[in-house]
Each structure stands twice: as C-alpha cells, then as structure tokens.
Amino acid sequence: MTAAVMTMPRGRPLRRTALKGLGFAAPAILLLLAIYIVPILVLAGFSVTDYQLGALNWDFVGLKNFADAFSDPVFMRALANTALYAVIVIPAGVFLALGVALLVHGRTRSRAFWETAYFLPVTATLVAMATVWQFLLHPSLGPVNAAITALGFDPVSFLGNPALLIPTMALIGIWQVLGFNMVLFLAGLTAIPKDLHEAARIDGAKHPIDRFLTVTWPMLGPTTMFVVVTTSISAFKVFETVAVLTKGRAGSETLLYALYLEGFEYSNTGYAAALTLIFLGIVLILSIGQTLRMERKIHY
C-alpha cells in the first residue's frame, strides 16, 4: 500500500482528491466562518466598545465593560443566583440519577417502564412544563401545597417568597435533568463486566454496598465525570424556567437571563458582549477537560 503510494506519479490524482476534499468541506467551512469565527471576533470587538444597537457612533472603552460587570449589582446577583442554582442541581441531579440508575439496572422485566417514566421530562417542552409547575406549586390552587397543608404544615409560597425562587427553579431543573443523567449512568453500568462483581464477592465484598464501593463506583468514574460536566454546563445555561416563572423579578435573574435583558431588551450591545464573554469563559472552563478527551479519541 505505501509502496504503491510512493511510486504513484505525484501531482494530478492527489491534487484532484485535495480539490474534492475541499469542495466537500466547503459549505461547512463557509458556515463555520459565518456562524462561529466571524461572530466571535465581532463579539470580542463589541466588548471593548460602548456600542448600542441602533446608535450612530460608538467609542472604544477598553476593559471598562468588564470592570463595570463586576461592580454591577444586577450582574453579580445573577452570577450568585446561577451559582446557587448549580450548587443545588449538580449534586442532586447527579446522585439521584445514579441511585435511580442503580435501581433500574437491577430490574429485568420492568426496566423499560421505569426508563420511560424517568426519561419523559427530558423530551417534554420545558416552557410548557414550567407553566404546569407554576400551577402545581400555586399557593392556594396547587396540589403540592394542598398536600403540605394536609400534613399539617403551613403552605409554602414557592414562587412568592424571593428566597425560594432559585431553589424552586432548581427543583424543576433536577426534575428535568434526572432522566438524562440516569440514561448516561445506565449506559455506564451496562459496560461494567459482570465477572468483576463476582470476583469482588469471592474476595470478600459480601455486602452490596462493599461491591458498589470496590467495583461499580471506580468503574463508573469516566461516566460520572461526564455527567457532572454536562449537568454543570446545562445548569449555567438555565433560562426557560426564569423566562416563564419569574421573568427575573424579585432579584431572581440568572446569568443567561441577565445577558438576555442587557443584549436584547435594553440593547446595551457593548456591555452585553462583555457579559457574553464572561459566560463563554465559564462554559469553556467547565468543558475543557471533556474536549481534550474527545480530541484524543479523534486521533487514535
């Protein structure tokens, strides 16, 4: 094979496949330029100006937008809210999903049923389901508070008490992400060879918890990493629930919602560009490890 390549007259045939290759990739290359590369450069350009959409002139302001962002109480609140949201959604979304996956994995006949039940919220349109949650959590009309009062507690104003807005949205976030993570964990569990559990049992890991700690948990390492990364990225992108349930009232903006308001409602393009770069920075930090792993896969 290599010998054939060596003796093949260089030039035309190779150049022809090169042209074909470029021709096949051309539409994707053009779109990559138009949708990713040029917009990112433009975004970086905006972020150092005071440009406002529709304004006729603009000034170079250096890093002022970034400095402003970190002294802007609204943006800092949005950042804190998003962090709180992530701190609730990530551990609960990951460990509950792992628990459900372990239980579902052990079932044989009923497995498809449980998988369907837990996965359903993933496919459902979140905007519509957030409206349903709003009704479920209604202080006087909703069944959740009816159940709480029936148990003898005071009704909880989930969407009225400002301190509960972010935790309530985090609960909906967990409800939505659980099935997704469960399926990822199920795939990871299926990949663990059965004999490993048997070997651990023979080696004295009598209790299922021992076997989980010595075999399952270490073998699930890469899956757990991946689930944590995707869950954190989606937590930092929370938007729909805010748009439906609070529209940012009572200080409940999240990162993406604050960005949406600045960029598209108030048209502060320059400032919003700086916020976007901060958002992008966070997402890139979260995804860098996973991307390097993917890159290695491509080359081998």
Add this chain to the structure above:
Amino acid sequence: MRRFIPHLVLALGAFVMLMPFYWMALTSIRSPAEIFDISLWPVPKEFTGVQNYTQAATTVPMARFMLNGVIVCTGILLVQVLTAVPAAYALAKLRFPGRRLLMILVIAALCVPMQALALPLFVGLAKAGLLNTYFAQMAPFFLSVFAIFLFHQSFRSYPDEIIEAARMDGFSEMEICWGLVLRGSFPSLAAFSVFSVVAHWNDLYWPMIVVNDTALAPPPLGMLFFSDVETGANYGALMAGAAMITAPMVVCFLLARRHFVAGITMTGVK
C-alpha cells in the same frame, strides 16, 4: 419483602416525575369551577375538555405555532445533514490541505454554546433586516459541528476497500458519500435527527430574540405568549395549551423510545 423495596422507591420517584404530566392532562379537561379540586380522581365532574382545548387553540394561533415548529425543525435538519455529511466524509476519507485545522476548529466549536454567538448573529440579522423571518430562526443552526463530529466517527470505520472498488466502477464521489457511506451509518443519522428535532422544537432562547411576530412563533415562544395572555384567568385552557405543545415530542418519544434515548444521550455514550 426486600424484593419489593426497589420497586417501591422507583414508584415513589416515578410518581413525582409523572405528576406534572398527569396534572396537566387532568386540569385540561376540568371546568373552571373545579379548579380548587385537588383530588387526583381522573374523571372530572363536568367534562370541559372540548371547551378548554378550543379556547387554547383559538385565543392564540396554536396550529400556526405547530406549523412554525415543523417548518423550522425540518429546515434546520435538512441543511444540517446536507452540510455535515459531505464535510464529515471529506474529513474521514479524503485528504486535503487544512484537514487537521478543520478538525480542530470543529472540536473547538463543539464547546461554544449557541447563546455565546447570539449577540453578534442578532446584530447581523438586524442590520440585514432579516428579523422576524423563518430564515433568522434557522440560520444559526445550519451548521451542526456536533453532526460533523458524530458522522466523522461513524464514517471512519467504513472500509476503504469498498470506496476504492466503487471508484474503480466509476461511481462519483457524491454517490459514494451519500449512497454508500451514509447508508452504512443509518443509526447515527436517525439518532442525530431525533437529537436535532427535539432540541429545536423545545428551544426558547433564540426564537425569543429574533421573533416577536405571533404568526412566526415556534411552540415554546407561542406558549409564553399564551401564558402571558391567559395569566390566572383559565387554568384549564392554559393546561390544554401546554398539553398540545408538549404532545408531539412526548408521543414521538413513546413510539420510538430507543431512538430517542440514543439520540438525546449519544453525546455521552460514545
């Protein structure tokens, strides 16, 4: 007894997971007078499903939202496949200058969320006078770097000998790419289609930015318009609207569960 504990725990969890769907369906057929009724009994005292659904479908152009969703999702998917398949084929099977650079750019672009590109794309579309069009709703998604990555992984394992033989037999490169190699990757194509359609049917962020014309709104944005109009007035109609918007994806999921699970989660299973 111990055998039943897993089932019991799973059933309790599933109750919470499915409760919103049940409550939505139940309220959508109840009359406004029964709104204070918190019983889970499935048969309403008075069946007003027809009125609720009619009201939801006529207060806002619900059918139009659905049609918009179908148009936008189909358009996006078509262009994504048309651009990603040849690019993935070139990356996997053809040698050309800049191939490695393109692969690196594709991987880098995988990390960039759409929301980070929204601002410059919005300004560009606004300057071009293209806001409030189907084109504006679809354009940012015409290139799916994820599709390129996925098809590349799958095309790479297609045997080179068959491609060589097909070239000898006079097949054009186009025929080889679409007729032979893609056909061998049918599961990837099916999974990607599901992934793409679900993602764009449910997307709110981008439509909210480029569309404010009700006639062009896709289902999630339509739902938002509807709940703004209907706030607190009639929960039956509101839930009927939510049911109509959620139904297409839920029904597809129940019919093609395997493809759905594969499509939505394939990012992690690779």
